[in-house]
Amino acid sequence: MHFTINGTAYTAEPDIRTSLLDLLREHLGLTGSKKGCDHGQCGACTVLVNGRRINSCLSLAVMHQDDEITTIEGLGTPEDLHPLQAAFVKHDGYQCGYCTPGQICSAVGMLDEVKKGWPSHVSETLGDVEFNDGEISERMSGNLCRCAAYPNIVDAIRDVAEAKA
Amino acid sequence: MSNTNSLKMDKPVPASLLDSGSQGIIGRPLDRKEGPLKVTGQATYSAEYQIPNLAYGYLVGTKFGRGKVTNVDADSVRAIPGVIDVVTDFKTFLQNSQQGGETSAPTQGVQDVHYFGEIVAIVLAESYEAARDAGIRIKVEYEEAEGRFDFEAHKDETTKPPPNNIPAHFKQGDVEKAMADAATSVDVTYTTPSQNSSAMEPHASIAVWDEDGALTLYGSYQMPTSDKTQLAKSLGVKDKKVRIIAPYIGGGFGSKLGIAPESVAAAVAAKQLGRPVKAVMTRPQVFETTVRRSNTEQRVRFSVDGEGKLTGVGHETLTSNLPGEGFFEPTGIGTHFAYSGENRLINHDLVELDWLLSGSMRAPGEAVGMMATEAALDELCHKLGVDPIDFWKQNEPSEDPEEKIPFSTRQLVRCLEEGAESFGWSKRNATPGQVRDGEWMIGMGVAAAVRTNMLMESSAKVAIDANGRATVSSAMTDIGTGSYTILGQIAGELLGLPLDQVSVVLGDTDLPDAAGSGGSWGAGSSGSAVYLACEMLREKLAKAMGCDPETLTLKDGQAIADNRQVSLGSLVGDGIEAIGSIAPGKMEKDRKQSSYGAHFVEVGVNATTGEVRVRRMLGVFAAGRILNAKTARSQCLGGMTFGIGAALTEDLVHDPRNGKLVNHDLGEYHVPVNADVPQIEVHFLEERDQFANPIHAKGIGELGISGCGAAIGNAVFNATGIRVRDYPITVDKLLDQLPPV
Ligand code: FES
Ligand code: FES
Numbered sequence: 017m018h019f020t021i022n023g024t025a026y027t028a029e030p031d032i033r034t035s036l037l038d039l040l041r042e043h044l045g046l047t048g049s050k051k052g053c054d055h056g057q058c059g060a061c062t063v064l065v066n067g068r069r070i071n072s073c074l075s076l077a078v079m080h081q082d083d084e085i086t087t088i089e090g091l092g093t094p095e096d097l098h099p100l101q102a103a104f105v106k107h108d109g110y111q112c113g114y115c116t117p118g119q120i121c122s123a124v125g126m127l128d129e130v131k132k133g134w135p136s137h138v139s140e141t142l143g144d145v146e147f148n149d150g151e152i153s154e155r156m157s158g159n160l161c162r163c164a165a166y167p168n169i170v171d172a173i174r175d176v177a178e179a180k181a
Numbered sequence: 182m183s184n185t186n187s188l189k190m191d192k193p194v195p196a197s198l199l200d201s202g203s204q205g206i207i208g209r210p211l212d213r214k215e216g217p218l219k220v221t222g223q224a225t226y227s228a229e230y231q232i233p234n235l236a237y238g239y240l241v242g243t244k245f246g247r248g249k250v251t252n253v254d255a256d257s258v259r260a261i262p263g264v265i266d267v268v269t270d271f272k273t274f275l276q277n278s279q280q281g282g283e284t285s286a287p288t289q290g291v292q293d294v295h296y297f298g299e300i301v302a303i304v305l306a307e308s309y310e311a312a313r314d315a316g317i318r319i320k321v322e323y324e325e326a327e328g329r330f331d332f333e334a335h336k337d338e339t340t341k342p343p344p345n346n347i348p349a350h351f352k353q354g355d356v357e358k359a360m361a362d363a364a365t366s367v368d369v370t371y372t373t374p375s376q377n378s379s380a381m382e383p384h385a386s387i388a389v390w391d392e393d394g395a396l397t398l399y400g401s402y403q404m405p406t407s408d409k410t411q412l413a414k415s416l417g418v419k420d421k422k423v424r425i426i427a428p429y430i431g432g433g434f435g436s437k438l439g440i441a442p443e444s445v446a447a448a449v450a451a452k453q454l455g456r457p458v459k460a461v462m463t464r465p466q467v468f469e470t471t472v473r474r475s476n477t478e479q480r481v482r483f484s485v486d487g488e489g490k491l492t493g494v495g496h497e498t499l500t501s502n503l504p505g506e507g508f509f510e511p512t513g514i515g516t517h518f519a520y521s522g523e524n525r526l527i528n529h530d531l532v533e534l535d536w537l538l539s540g541s542m543r544a545p546g547e548a549v550g551m552m553a554t555e556a557a558l559d560e561l562c563h564k565l566g567v568d569p570i571d572f573w574k575q576n577e578p579s580e581d582p583e584e585k586i587p588f589s590t591r592q593l594v595r596c597l598e599e600g601a602e603s604f605g606w607s608k609r610n611a612t613p614g615q616v617r618d619g620e621w622m623i624g625m626g627v628a629a630a631v632r633t634n635m636l637m638e639s640s641a642k643v644a645i646d647a648n649g650r651a652t653v654s655s656a657m658t659d660i661g662t663g664s665y666t667i668l669g670q671i672a673g674e675l676l677g678l679p680l681d682q683v684s685v686v687l688g689d690t691d692l693p694d695a696a697g698s699g700g701s702w703g704a705g706s707s708g709s710a711v712y713l714a715c716e717m718l719r720e721k722l723a724k725a726m727g728c729d730p731e732t733l734t735l736k737d738g739q740a741i742a743d744n745r746q747v748s749l750g751s752l753v754g755d756g757i758e759a760i761g762s763i764a765p766g767k768m769e770k771d772r773k774q775s776s777y778g779a780h781f782v783e784v785g786v787n788a789t790t791g792e793v794r795v796r797r798m799l800g801v802f803a804a805g806r807i808l809n810a811k812t813a814r815s816q817c818l819g820g821m822t823f824g825i826g827a828a829l830t831e832d833l834v835h836d837p838r839n840g841k842l843v844n845h846d847l848g849e850y851h852v853p854v855n856a857d858v859p860q861i862e863v864h865f866l867e868e869r870d871q872f873a874n875p876i877h878a879k880g881i882g883e884l885g886i887s888g889c890g891a892a893i894g895n896a897v898f899n900a901t902g903i904r905v906r907d908y909p910i911t912v913d914k915l916l917d918q919l920p921p922v
Contacts, residue, residue, distance in 0.1 A: 031308060031310045033310040033313075033314065034310055045231055046222075047226075047228075048222020048223070050226075050381070050382070050431070051383070051461075052381045052382065052383070052847070053464040053847050054463065054464065055846055057464075057846060057847040057848040058847050087222065088221060088222035089222050092220075092221055093223075094221050094223060097220065097221065104216075105212050105216040105220055108213065108811050108814075110216075110219055110220065110661075111432075111661030111815055111819060112381065112429075112431045112432040113218075113224050113429065113661065114226065114380075114381040114431025114432060115431075116219050117220075117221075120220060149860065150856075153856040153858070154855075157856040160847060160854060161381070162381050162432050162434070162852055163381075163432055163819050164818055164819040164823070164858065165815060165818065166822065166858040167858065167859075167861050168818070169855065170855070170860065171860075
């Protein structure tokens with residue numbers, strides 16, 4: 017099978033039982049994506065597949081022939097941080113750091129959903145979504161953070177969204 | 182000359198060198214040192230080490246709650262491709278996790294099963310997929326026995342537990358008489374359910390033995406120094422044969438204080454296989470087999486005289502644990518000194534149940550104890566028609582009401598006053614159920630926070646190399662608490678170095694022994710060790726400069742004295758180092774030491790559905806010196822959010838038929854999500870505590886949760902007039918009392 021992960025072509029023969037998350041973590045050594053539950057309940061494993069955020073623990077690797085996968089390692093490096101990564105550092109949008117790669121990948125996907133005008137549960141209207149803290153919180157609620165950096169995560173994402181706008 | 186600077190806290194340290202440093206970085210809200218690694222996925226957690234020839238382990242738990250395993254049928258899974266072996270060791274495997282800081286092995290032996298999910302075997306395979314497959318399919322034969330799985334049914338059969346950090350029973354004066362004589366009193370019972378720390382990183386260990394019989398365990402543990410001893414004792418090897426490596430820990434909150442079953446299972450299996458083994462708990466296993474916070478039933482009594490003065494305090498608690506495990510949830514730990522009143526009764530009794538171990542979870546004691554006492558106090562104030570803040574002002578004790586010793590610092594009333602001012606407390610309508618915002622009933626609540634301060638033995642080494650860079654090293658951990666950053670700031674302040682010129686190396690038992698992270702003692706204890714090492718280094722630097730340490734100024738990598746300026750690097754030759762070592766002393770007994778705070782909460786309760794939303798939240802805290810305003814604030818955000826969970830959603834449900842945790846995952850055990858948490862505000866009061874330690878800082882990681890849940894419950898009462906005494910406050914407990922739609 018072929019995948020593109022963070023711009024690099026990979027060939028692998030995954031076990032049919034292997035989740036995309038386990039492919040990354042256990043087979044390819046890309047441990048930036050985290051396993052918090054393996055049940056689709058925490059969001060720690062969030063990656064971008066063809067630009068959309070998914071829980072990689074809920075997806076089998078064999079379903080991703082030719083997909084473009086972006087993990088936290090593909091967004092930036094310590095020397096060259098992605099704007100969201102930099103904003104998470106500045107606003108202390110993490111503590112233990114375990115949920116953080118998932119939060120950041122999720123935020124990337126989320127901002128793109130907003131750009132496309134997709135409404136959320138808290139949107140007042142179906143079109144012309146107004147972007148505010150409530151929208152950020154709602155749309156990031158699939159990513160648990162037991163350290164509870166939530167207010168700081170909202171600050172970080174708002175910062176980046178405003179800089180873009 | 183010894184290279185160690187030791188201090189036992191037998192005397193106050195009136196002047197801290199941190200107040201006379203020239204670098205100006207202590208206290209500042211600097212970004213976390215390890216931040217760039219964490220946000221890029223480069224920080225390595227325990228399950229992520231790339232170890233050659235690794236075998237994957239899958240832990241096998243029982244599907245019954247009490248009885249005996251008669252056979253682990255390895256043959257039932259051997260044929261599955263990739264399976265290497267099934268390992269069990271009925272004597273050595275851990276029945277229970279260990280409590281924090283213990284230096285003995287936890288309870289071992291798993292043939293007799295004491296709770297549902299107990300780990301009895303580990304399946305080893307070449308891949309995780311094969312190990313999991315076999316682990317799910319393996320046949321475990323057993324004989325089931327009668328068990329005690331129902332708290333309600335057994336709560337009359339109590340035992341008095343051994344003393345913990347407080348005695349189980351305490352009595353002063355006569356509470357019964359105080360209640361009988363009272364002008365006003367409350368006598369109410371609150372309950373809190375079992376809870377789970379739910380750190381986002383599941384417990385994980387990789388065990389690697391070398392040819393000399395030494396074990397390296399990459400393990401997600403908060404207190405590596407004592408965990409190493411626990412592990413060595415469990416395995417019957419010498420302490421020095423065990424090394425634990427834990428530079429990054431994906432949260433702990435108490436659940437990783439002592440070693441858990443996966444560590445010993447991995448170590449035993451690795452030994453038997455002759456190759457490294459990784460054992461990671463599944464999320465349900467974390468719930469079922471590590472540790473829970475005990476459920477509690479708390480009777481709280483307050484009595485006041487005609488002047489509104491507290492005359493009596495009663496706090497009697499039932500908690501639960503496995504037979505033989507002495508730990509009790511010390512709900513009264515804060516009650517002992519938070520409230521005045523001459524007549525006092527503070528008792529804890531245990532109900533022995535066949536449920537998994539109960540132990541420490543963030544702020545053991547205060548976290549759920551104050552959910553009861555601060556709610557009962559609100560009930561009392563409501564009955565008296567007195568504002569809780571005025572009540573506190575009138576009843577604030579001037580000294581520890583039991584030990585009759587002074588408080589080291591106590592700014593509780595100031596926390597309340599300052600919080601009231603900035604929260605707009607005066608706008609609260611004290612009559613419940615008066616304020617509406619559309620379909621939402623609005624209420625405000627307040628609660629006090631206290632959290633006992635602790636100092637633990639801890640050591641650290643600080644070295645300055647020939648380039649003038651410093652390195653701090655210690656077996657201390659950073660579980661998200663900010664240790665890397667604050668230890669760097671302390672060293673940088675004292676040695677005159679910017680933070681990026683200080684490296685901090687933690688989480689390795691080959692480094693100097695340390696307190697680890699727990700009980701909010703981490704910063705005060707390990708920070709003091711770094712302080713003491715730096716104090717010695719400053720003396721060495723002064724000697725090299727030929728001046729008194731007092732006249733030496735260290736700033737930006739330069740040593741300045743007598744109109745001379747020399748770079749640190751050129752002063753230290755090939756490098757210098759010193760070890761700092763702190764230990765608790767008489768100050769623990771001479772002064773009551775605690776951090777204090779006040780919580781202010783505004784909630785909306787949906788008049789139709791009963792849904793409770795926290796709309797605004799403010800915490801004002803006094804915890805000695807704040808070492809880093811950014812990470813300290815984050816600690817408080819975390820604690821307060823735990824408070825939201827405890828008040829509104831977290832409820833670990835035990836099946837009364839077999840003890841099985843009905844909601845053993847993050848889909849069913851509800852920790853707060855982003856949308857549950859408003860943009861919380863946190864304020865710190867300026868404070869120094871010279872009795873606590875030389876850095877004058879006190880614990881902060883647990884202060885935010887203490888009292889917080891009560892403030893939420895009190896706000897719900899103010900919004901609706903409904904007093905829920907059975908946490909969490911879920912819709913089903915409000916619905917039938919809401920006003921007609
Ligand atoms: S690990 Fe995938 S959602 Fe939790
Ligand atoms: S940073 Fe620890 S769980 Fe989010």
